[in-house]
Amino acid sequence: MKLGIFTAVYAHLGLDEVLRRVSEIGFEAVEIPAHRNNGLLDIEDVLKGNNAKRLKNKVESYGLTISALSNHIEGQLVLGPHHRDTDHFFEGTPKEKVAYGTERMKKTAQAADALEIPVVVGFCGCEDWSRWFPWPADRGWEEMADKFVERWDDILNTFAKYGVKFAHEPHPKQYAYDVETSELTVKLLGGRKEWGFNFDPANLLLAGIDVVAFIQALGDRIYHVHVKDGEIVKHNVGRSGMFAHGDWQRIDRGFRFRIPGWGDVPWKRVITELRLINYDYVLSLEHEDATMSRQDGVTKAYNFLKPLIIEKPFEGRWW
DSSP states (O other): OOOEEEGGGGGGHHHHHHHHHHHHTOOOOEEESSSSSSOOOOHHHHHHHTTHHHHHHHHHHHHHOOEEEEOOOHHHHHHHHHHSGTTTOOOSSSHHHHHHHHHHHHHHHHHHHHOOEEEEEEEOOOSGGGSSSSOEEEEEEEEHHHHHHHHHHHHHHHHHHHTTTEEOOOOTTSSSSSHHHHHHHHHHHTTTTTTTEEEEEHHHTTTTTTHHHHHHHHHHGEEEEEEEEEOHHHHHHHOOSSOOOOOOTTOOOEEEEETTTSOOOOOOHHHHHHHHHTSSSSSEOOOOTTTHHEEEEEEEEHHHHHHGGSSSSOOOOOO
């Protein structure tokens, strides 16, 4: 396993400064955003001329590799929602939003191939997340299945063409958000190998899921990992619940995203279970902790995680 970082936390600095900074801390890999106007990478530019090779060489000159391209924003538009909540991603009719999200996800796969990156991380979207609850539509989740299969099967054909996998990140307000719905999406897509998951334990914790149970159930489909923590704030959760509305910086939230080691994710259990399912790729730090600065949070997280990395696989019993 290698320790990497999702570079969106430093998007304001520009790619060269990001690469310099994270390599000096000790990270070995970077996950780079791919949505339009992200500040670090333009996939349209990557696909021109020899730009992909130049970018790959630049990253490697800092002793780094690219673990994944990340396109949560444009992936969201494939299934929705398509009302004003996503106008800041792309403003248009629902049909136009679907077409835009579909085109951009296909182009992200093409850019990943050009950069020799095996996986794209992102969201699959969800038409109406209220359908997870059986009121007012008791079969609402199932009724979205046809759109999910039609749209994502088409996108995954492009992923297959380029030999790239898509790692959906289970998360509230996504069609797949827990163990059961994740397993169902694999079945709906006929088990095709291009479809898998970006395991983010904090998102699963927010949904009330045992994060280790997810690893055991879907281990062969975990194509990428976010190391992000979550804190169930015991003195607040009784009044605001896990899904508190409003700003993530609210002092009275019942749940907070934290850097690893500062929340409730059992990291030794998680890393052990990942090793047992033979996951030997990148653990990508995602810093969304509203209590700490970028640099303070990143440094603290790196120092917590580095000693936990299992660097060598089991060699067989010697006793």
